[in-house]
Amino acid sequence: MASFVIEGGHRLQGEIHPQGAKNEALQILCAVLLTPEKVTISNIPNIIDVNKLIFILGELGVKVHKIDESTYTFQADDIDLDYLESEKFKKDGSSLRGSIMIVGPLLARFGRGYIPRPGGDKIGRRRLDTHFEGFISLGAKFRYNKEERFYGVEAEQLHGTDMLLDEASVTGTANIIMAAVLAKGTTRIYNAACEPYIQQLSKMINSMGGNISGVGSNLLIIEGVESLGGCEHRVLPDMIEIGSWIGMAAMTKSELTIKDVSWNDLGQIPRVFQKLGINLERKGDDIYIPSQEEYEVQNYIDGSILTVADAPWPGFTPDLLSIVLVIATQAKGSVLIHQKMFESRLFFVDKLIDMGAKVILCDPHRATIIGLNHQSNLKATTMVSPDIRAGISLLIAALSAEGTSTIHNIEQIDRGYQNIVERLQAVGAKIKRVD
Template sequence: MTNNGTFIVEGGHKLSGEIIPQGAKNEALQIISATLLTAEPVLIENLPDILDINKIIDLVDGLGAKVERLSRESVRITAKDIDIDYVLSEDYVRDAQKIRGSVMLIAPLLGRYGRASLPKPGGDKIGRRRLDTHLLGLQAMGADFQYDPSRHIYTFNTDGLVGTYLHMEEISVTGTANVVMAAVLAKGETTIYNAACEPYLQQLCKMLVRMGAKIEGIGSNLLKIQGVETLNGTEHRMLPDMIEIGSFIGMAAMTGSDLTIKDVRLDQLGLIPGTFQRLGIKMNFVNDDIHIPAQDHYEIGSFIEGGLMTLYDAPWPGFTPDLMSIALVTAIQARGSVLIHQKMFESRLFFVDKLIDMGAQIILCDPHRATVIGLDKRAPLRGISMSSPDIRAGVSLLIAAMSAEGTSRIDNIHQIDRGYQRIDERLNALGASIIRE
């Protein structure tokens, strides 16, 4: 894969056929981190083959775990002999900085070895994303941390993690994952209130239980965990990526395509299908597939009392913030208007200027809110040159370009590659025209 790269997208092509979503990126980051909690082998299947996941596997490999690539989508990790001194090496600091998910390696390393480090993490440029939730939770369980400003690195030490009562001040998925992984090997009982409860976190908890952890309340915001001495190996299969599924729903609507998304685990999608139906997108649910028929027009609903439809993100089981950019782009060619209220991140709407340049009718009210006035396909968007600011905005721009008249150029596509595997190849197989430069 190239470092930055460019997509040249010829718009106006309809897609048709079937697509299988990749394994869930956000789940995979947690699951790979959790392999460090045991000395026994853990087999992981349905992994997405994307930059962020390959980077975290490289970090685990660098720490001394035995990593066996069984196929593009499956890996066996045995974290028997870990070189804990490696966490302070220049190589680890450099590589861990590139990926925000490296924050979830702290708890497993602290739980088993009493030491860990974290360079100031990278990832999406979507505004402030605090680490307090992680650090305060681990501190309450008996971890000390220091910040070295010269190296931009946090170091963690503990004489042994101890269970405690934690009331999380924000519903952080990675923060909850970190304290859950710390609690399973801690002494005594840990109670986590206001815990994140999204499917990927439930998957992590279920895997830990198969490994011998004692966790009650999975799927709720109140978790009770009894620490155990050691954990065993296991096998785990990733859920399909709900963000990719939502992206394909929006893409089918915008391009007027007939598309079937296979094996979606409908029981784990929460509000996602219903939210896109509120934008007027027709869907047929057949077994575990979503079929989106070709639609010339789709109409945004309004609230029962006739008010303007508002879509906003919220922690699970609310609508995921990762699909707000996709919902916004999809609304551009709908009939009617919608207010998109991105509550959780403050810079995620700053890509709308590109959409306005393409001919979209969007009023950016403030960093968190945008009103989209649907064009109802009366006029197509026009192709332009643009750059991808983060993973989800990148795919939103790609969807806009695929629906546009003429050719668009999208730079900085490594941001798309971070979250979507071989997206150009997979969409071209359905009839898109995307050239990777």
């Protein structure tokens, strides 16, 4: 097991380039299964979760060719469906939650798709009902082996239908889109997720010959087509990483420029950080954060405490709430964090309290943070990263803290952030990896 050793209290300076978006990449990679033709994808992040999925695609028979560090070609013209029911796949697939999204394209193209119960972050219950209810609505038969915790759907022919999703699940919407695009007839998905990553998936499929309208809204209309062809696609920059670097700059009083952020796809993210008092400027398609000695929380007009809550897009993404929580510990003022979508993502606050933060955990969904306004810096400590987003939040806290901190279980951070030590060292961070 590897660890990070961080000497905190240093200001950073320079430019940092966000990696490709992890959550988009996981969807886009599954979509290569929709066609036997070659698909080229660029700006793929070199992170554990994405590399696991690329490995699974290779085991499934997809021809994978790496052109450079972030560009691959994929050709799914000789798929080994027997792998789906092998013991090896049950092990490979269960270690990655994103593997659930291979089911939709396999069902659409080959009439069957299987998946072991997938893993991922331990951030609360994330059910799969939306995925399978969507497949059943399209005409698939569902089966579940309770002893092996193995799911399966099968259909000779999928048929378009109208469906109202019980939740605006991003991965559920992606999976249903990929199943419906080769179905016979028209599918209307109400209460569809409309995140930029879903928009990207829809645009990619349309470039392959699909017919999806309503892109960017919560009503998607999919006219089924006979087949799809190859395409070229570029993954967006990762909005969660962009938010992470904004928070890092504020906590360490640093001057940073985040390059090529695809500003128009960031939604509420810049505005939420500005409400926390963080100065940031748009320069072309870059975000410039000047060094500032303090940042003051903007209360509501009536004087009540600022609440930052997550919500489906275009609301604020839940993946950045842990970052906002850490930033608030050194703000001037108080903030209420309301994590509505997952019940276990706030349980890392005990580590921040150990570092000297003033945080009141109200319940599994809410925490009140009383900002220290940099008058009392966080203190270095030894921590364990519980999941990707809490892990990067603790790393940001350690970079701002006095003394040397150690973070164990950093494989969790590696799952979502590529070459993080080298990239942070390039802007002046005192961080090293210890195996």
